[in-house]
Amino acid sequence: MKLEKITTKTKRRYEDSCGTAHALDLVGERWALLVMRELMLGPRRFSDLRANLPGVSANVLTQRLESLEGSGVLRRRKLPPPASVQVYELTEWGLEAEPIILSLGRWGARSPLQDDSLPISAMSAILSMRAMFDPARTEEKLDMTLAFHFDQDAYTVNVREGRLTAERGEADEVDVEIRGSPSDVLGVVYGLSSLEEAERAGMLTVTGDRAGFLRFASAFELPPKACA
Amino acid sequence: MKLEKITTKTKRRYEDSCGTAHALDLVGERWALLVMRELMLGPRRFSDLRANLPGVSANVLTQRLESLEGSGVLRRRKLPPPASVQVYELTEWGLEAEPIILSLGRWGARSPLQDDSLPISAMSAILSMRAMFDPARTEEKLDMTLAFHFDQDAYTVNVREGRLTAERGEADEVDVEIRGSPSDVLGVVYGLSSLEEAERAGMLTVTGDRAGFLRFASAFELPPKACA
DNA sequence: CTGTATCCGTGTTGATACTG
DNA sequence: CAGTATCAACACGGATACAG
Numbered sequence: 001m002k003l004e005k006i007t008t009k010t011k012r013r014y015e016d017s018c019g020t021a022h023a024l025d026l027v028g029e030r031w032a033l034l035v036m037r038e039l040m041l042g043p044r045r046f047s048d049l050r051a052n053l054p055g056v057s058a059n060v061l062t063q064r065l066e067s068l069e070g071s072g073v074l075r076r077r078k079l080p081p082p083a084s085v086q087v088y089e090l091t092e093w094g095l096e097a098e099p100i101i102l103s104l105g106r107w108g109a110r111s112p113l114q115d116d117s118l119p120i121s122a123m124s125a126i127l128s129m130r131a132m133f134d135p136a137r138t139e140e141k142l143d144m145t146l147a148f149h150f151d152q153d154a155y156t157v158n159v160r161e162g163r164l165t166a167e168r169g170e171a172d173e174v175d176v177e178i179r180g181s182p183s184d185v186l187g188v189v190y191g192l193s194s195l196e197e198a199e200r201a202g203m204l205t206v207t208g209d210r211a212g213f214l215r216f217a218s219a220f221e222l223p224p225k226a227c228a
Numbered sequence: 229m230k231l232e233k234i235t236t237k238t239k240r241r242y243e244d245s246c247g248t249a250h251a252l253d254l255v256g257e258r259w260a261l262l263v264m265r266e267l268m269l270g271p272r273r274f275s276d277l278r279a280n281l282p283g284v285s286a287n288v289l290t291q292r293l294e295s296l297e298g299s300g301v302l303r304r305r306k307l308p309p310p311a312s313v314q315v316y317e318l319t320e321w322g323l324e325a326e327p328i329i330l331s332l333g334r335w336g337a338r339s340p341l342q343d344d345s346l347p348i349s350a351m352s353a354i355l356s357m358r359a360m361f362d363p364a365r366t367e368e369k370l371d372m373t374l375a376f377h378f379d380q381d382a383y384t385v386n387v388r389e390g391r392l393t394a395e396r397g398e399a400d401e402v403d404v405e406i407r408g409s410p411s412d413v414l415g416v417v418y419g420l421s422s423l424e425e426a427e428r429a430g431m432l433t434v435t436g437d438r439a440g441f442l443r444f445a446s447a448f449e450l451p452p453k454a455c456a
Numbered sequence: 457c458t459g460t461a462t463c464c465g466t467g468t469t470g471a472t473a474c475t476g
Numbered sequence: 477c478a479g480t481a482t483c484a485a486c487a488c489g490g491a492t493a494c495a496g
Contacts, residue, residue, distance in 0.1 A: 015283055017346040018355075019359070026341070030468085057472090059470080108254070109247040111251070115245065286459075288488065288489070289459095
């Protein structure tokens with residue numbers, strides 16, 4: 001017979017030593033992985049997170065951040081003055097969860113039930129490209145820097161030696177600059193709409209190496225939907 | 229102002245078109261991925277699932293199976309007489325979720341908080357090997373068939389051309405046969421305890437190509453824990 | 457024996473309002 | 477801006493009862 005736990009801290013855990021089960025103990029709660037998604041490209045503040053996670057309420061976000069901090073997935077840090085704001089950032093190990101998020105993304109993209117009309121965060125768009133990038137699809141080897149300007153946020157994407165990396169912010173020298181909403185940009189990158197149409201509809205603006213951007217886009221293929 | 233939803237079907241969804249978020253809509257509920265884990269090597273019945281998922285209650289398991297069936301991840305099938313029992317099996321697409329489960333497992337294995345003393349299902353042990361197998365770690369090329377006899381369940385593992393595959397049941401010709409509990413077997417495979425010690429303690433029995441099994445075990449490395 | 461349905465206590469979630 | 481407080485609705489887990 002077990003002793004009663006004195007603390008009422010009855011955290012719900014899978015009593016299973018399987019690594020998968022343990023991972024779910026840590027990041028399986030609602031919102032946890034999406035919070036991590038938003039942090040994959042560097043630290044952000046509370047309200048950035050809230051703004052990019054449609055529907056999360058402040059109290060739940062607080063709880064999730066506490067719990068992820070407690071398990072060593074992220075840490076909170078106070079930026080030095082004059083900024084002096086608090087930000088949340090993934091630990092090294094938290095950053096290593098990227099394959100989880102990408103494999104979920106690749107799998108979810110094949111769902112017959114997905115609704116593409118919902119909003120998508122800038123971070124999701126970048127990670128989606130990271131998940132779907134396949135350098136083997138291009139004839140020539142890609143080597144370029146792209147600047148994506150979503151509504152507020154700017155991201156820099158580098159393609160070097162068959163690898164796609166991304167960071168927040170603007171780089172100095174870019175080959176091509178793309179402006180538009182995350183979903184419109186993804187639409188063109190994945191070949192769901194042509195660049196010309198998107199430009200004519202005013203959804204997108206491409207300046208710089210236009211042909212390079214088209215070659216970039218040809219490296220992506222949306223997987224077929226699983227049969228319904 | 230939104231109209232009230234008339235249907236009381238308030239399914240909690242992330243209103244987010246990100247593939248990751250959608251995947252979590254489908255398999256992010258408690259137990260869902262662990263149910264899928266148990267089905268990764270073929271169909272099983274309700275009570276097999278229950279027996280291998282410590283703590284799941286019958287009603288929750290029923291709900292999860294319904295919901296996963298509804299989203300096309302698994303289907304229920306009635307085996308032909310004389311068996312005539314109902315089994316649950318993953319669809320093709322459901323099977324493609326394996327990378328999710330493996331990446332979670334690899335990540336969770338690095339957690340400083342994991343408790344190895346908990347029970348582990350036979351299926352988890354097999355999937356764990358699939359997640360951690362690294363053929364580059366062996367000098368010679370492995371090519372062998374192993375029979376794992378866990379408490380009740382037998383699994384056959386094939387290593388061919390640097391790939392590890394597994395199936396439930398016994399094969400006709402095996403090179404080596406390993407008997408023991410899932411956790412004791414994993415302990416030896418991952419080098420946490422030596423084969424000799426484990427055998428002396430009566431935890432393990434290896435019959436057949438013993439050296440082959442040791443070479444097999446050398447293809448695995450447990451990743452280091454993330455700093456606590 | 458194999459599931460399914462129903463009740464119930466508890467914990468989690470999410471919306472709103474509120475505070476430093 | 478960065479969270480707390482409160483509260484209602486829901487999900488979870490356990491027990492039990494039921495159906496084939």
